[in-house]
Amino acid sequence: xxxxxxxxxxxENSPSRKCGINSHTxxxxxxxxxxxxxxxxxxxxxxxxxxxxxxxxxxxxxxxVYMHRFYMCHSFTRxxxxxxxxxxxxxxxxxxxxxxxALLIEDLIHAAEISQSLPRITVTGQYKGQxxxxxxxxxxxxxxxxxxxxxxxPHKHVLKACTLIRVPEDVVLSAQFMxxxxxxxxxxxxxxxxxxxxxxxxxxxxxWANWEIPLSCxxxxxxxxxxxxxxxxxxxxxxxxxLDDFDKLPSKLxxxxxxxxxxxxxxxxxxxxxxxxxxxxxxxxxxx
Amino acid sequence: MYEYATxxxxxxxxxxxxxxxxxxxxxxxxxxxxxxxxxxxxxxQNPGNYVAMKKLRVKLNxxxxxxxxxxxxxxxxxxxxxxxxxIVRFYDVIHQNIxxxxxxxxxxxxxxxxxxxxxSYMERCPPPGLSVTKVKELTRQxxxxxxxxxxxxxxxxxxxxxxxLITKAGGLKIADFGLAKTFDYDMMLTSVVVxxxxxxxxxxxxxxxxxxxxxxxxxxxxxxxxxxxxxxxASTEVEQLKCIFRVIGTxxxxxxxDNIPLLWSSFEQYSKVAFSSIFQDCCSKANSLLExxxxxxxxxxxxxxxxxxxxxxxxxxxxxx
Ligand SMILES: Nc1ncnc2c1ncn2[C@@H]1O[C@H](COP(=O)(O)OP(=O)(O)OP(=O)(O)O)[C@@H](O)[C@H]1O
Ligand SMILES: [Mg+2]
Numbered sequence: 001x002x003x004x005x006x007x008x009x010x011x012e013n014s015p016s017r018k019c020g021i022n023s024h025t026x027x028x029x030x031x032x033x034x035x036x037x038x039x040x041x042x043x044x045x046x047x048x049x050x051x052x053x054x055x056x057x058x059x060x061x062x063x064x065v066y067m068h069r070f071y072m073c074h075s076f077t078r079x080x081x082x083x084x085x086x087x088x089x090x091x092x093x094x095x096x097x098x099x100x101x102a103l104l105i106e107d108l109i110h111a112a113e114i115s116q117s118l119p120r121i122t123v124t125g126q127y128k129g130q131x132x133x134x135x136x137x138x139x140x141x142x143x144x145x146x147x148x149x150x151x152x153x154p155h156k157h158v159l160k161a162c163t164l165i166r167v168p169e170d171v172v173l174s175a176q177f178m179x180x181x182x183x184x185x186x187x188x189x190x191x192x193x194x195x196x197x198x199x200x201x202x203x204x205x206x207x208w209a210n211w212e213i214p215l216s217c218x219x220x221x222x223x224x225x226x227x228x229x230x231x232x233x234x235x236x237x238x239x240x241x242x243l244d245d246f247d248k249l250p251s252k253l254x255x256x257x258x259x260x261x262x263x264x265x266x267x268x269x270x271x272x273x274x275x276x277x278x279x280x281x282x283x284x285x286x287x288x
Numbered sequence: 289m290y291e292y293a294t295x296x297x298x299x300x301x302x303x304x305x306x307x308x309x310x311x312x313x314x315x316x317x318x319x320x321x322x323x324x325x326x327x328x329x330x331x332x333q334n335p336g337n338y339v340a341m342k343k344l345r346v347k348l349n350x351x352x353x354x355x356x357x358x359x360x361x362x363x364x365x366x367x368x369x370x371x372x373x374x375i376v377r378f379y380d381v382i383h384q385n386i387x388x389x390x391x392x393x394x395x396x397x398x399x400x401x402x403x404x405x406x407x408s409y410m411e412r413c414p415p416p417g418l419s420v421t422k423v424k425e426l427t428r429q430x431x432x433x434x435x436x437x438x439x440x441x442x443x444x445x446x447x448x449x450x451x452x453l454i455t456k457a458g459g460l461k462i463a464d465f466g467l468a469k470t471f472d473y474d475m476m477l478t479s480v481v482v483x484x485x486x487x488x489x490x491x492x493x494x495x496x497x498x499x500x501x502x503x504x505x506x507x508x509x510x511x512x513x514x515x516x517x518x519x520x521x522a523s524t525e526v527e528q529l530k531c532i533f534r535v536i537g538t539x540x541x542x543x544x545x546d547n548i549p550l551l552w553s554s555f556e557q558y559s560k561v562a563f564s565s566i567f568q569d570c571c572s573k574a575n576s577l578l579e580x581x582x583x584x585x586x587x588x589x590x591x592x593x594x595x596x597x598x599x600x601x602x603x604x605x606x607x608x609x
Pocket of ligand 1 (some may be wrong): 405
């Protein structure tokens with residue numbers, strides 16, 4: 001797995017950079033690819049001929065990680081986001097063990113058309129070409145990713161942390177949303193373990209809400225229970241990086257993030273009994 | 289569009305070579321099984337180490353790489369992370385750059401290379417055969433490995449001496465598990481005859497089956513270690529069933545499954561043979577374990593976890609032979 005974590009220097013020496021794409025442009029292109037993947041997954045919900053294709057949050061996240069990894073091996077000059085998005089989603093969906101039947105390429109092509117406001121293909125030959133194109137790129141993707149297709153998501157760690165410190169549901173949802181955003185707006189999945197990304201996501205939401213989590217009865221900070229290598233300094237560093245990336249991108253996500261930022265999530269919501277899974281009754285954290 | 293894509297893939301092969309190729313140097317073919325060929329190869333990144341490469345042809349379907357293949361390879365990887373001592377290590381998957389023909393691609397599964405399989409180990413075993421201690425030890429290891437697989441909901445389906453590898457240190461490792469759906473019957477290399485000798489009755493009768501099929505196979509292998517000749521050997525399903533019934537007795541009409549084409553009445557009525565007469569030098573505990581494993585009704589067959597608790601393994605004192 002070490003193979004898929006990169007230093008800042010390595011990120012700066014990406015294949016796209018070697019092909020003359022500057023850092024900012026690559027950042028925008030990654031975000032563009034991510035947005036396309038997200039939009040396609042939304043479109044897919046409405047067009048399936050059979051059962052609805054409801055791709056889970058984690059499935060989309062898997063697709064985003066595949067995409068980020070792919071562009072650490074290949075340049076954007078060679079592979080446009082719209083070529084890579086469909087096979088990436090196809091593969092992520094096949095690896096989503098909660099789904100019994102895989103997506104149909106037919107639906108995927110349709111979703112790509114809707115997401116890019118393209119007209120529907122009507123010529124049979126053209127359609128067949130598109131199918132072949134997706135299959136070939138899926139194959140290329142597999143070759144690039146080397147069958148390292150199991151992706152650990154930050155989301156499950158976010159949930160674990162939220163359960164541990166007992167925060168209200170809107171905090172949970174906001175932190176999950178931030179975890180997803182990390183893959184849309186940054187390359188954190190190429191740099192940090194999912195546990196660290198999870199801690200960062202919740203940390204930021206708590207910080208925006210001005211919510212202090214006291215030390216546990218063992219005298220430890222909450223995030224060390226998720227990953228004992230995580231430190232406050234590291235979380236501050238990630239926050240700075242995130243806000244940096246965030247400022248640079250024109251993105252629809254901004255509004256929603258800003259809303260979380262200013263709404264002071266969780267502040268006034270009283271913790272409702274039973275609303276949150278109280279798995280850790282004997283939690284080391286008191287109810288704040 | 290199509291031409292453009294093919295073009296891209298071809299030109300891409302150049303850069304991706306260092307990703308997959310030339311990590312292993314193929315030396316010789318070790319075997320040819322039902323689903324693919326096995327080669328011994330040198331591991332170029334770890335000098336002095338050898339790997340076994342299993343070459344498989346995967347049929348692409350209309351939606352690309354089959355979902356079952358992807359998931360099964362991923363399960364192989366996940367299981368490998370447990371590093372179970374009785375499961376052969378799974379190192380890597382390599383797949384060929386371009387489609388070898390229209391709808392197939394070649395996938396290499398890279399496993400640790402183990403010196404020999406149980407088949408050749410038994411062949412080379414000098415007369416009086418394997419000691420009780422050895423049989424006990426190897427059976428225990430088989431059960432440990434299978435218990436691990438079963439607890440991860442993997443059914444091997446094809447346990448037999450050729451899929452049980454014996455290390456230099458005398459450890460036993462199970463190979464070829466977990467590819468059940470991917471490399472199903474329609475993918476088999478047609479020229480290879482699949483052995484029925486270790487198949488449980490429910491498979492031979494074409495019934496639904498589960499983890500007990502592996503216990504049946506272990507029973508057959510354990511018996512074979514004792515006698516150094518296979519226990520039940522026939523070349524058709526019906527003959528194989530007859531062979532089995534001659535030893536465990538033809539099941540009663542009540543025990544016979546409903547709604548199957550093979551009629552109970554088409555089998556001769558054999559009565560059960562005392563296991564002690566087949567395995568003359570086997571202790572009573574071993575015989576009792578064998579009987580529990582070679583039970584016709586899968587629901588009554590002992591499980592791997594239960595078998596490991598059987599007195600054959602747990603009793604300390606050495607019963608005289
Ligand atoms: N990891 C390994 N190390 C050394 N030898 C191996 C390894 N895996 C398989 N072999 C050898 O290769 C032979 C052929 O293996 P293969 O699995 O292709 O065929 P099989 O076991 O006869 O049939 P099946 O396809 O049903 O498993 C085996 O009998 C075994 O001796
Ligand atoms: Mg084999």
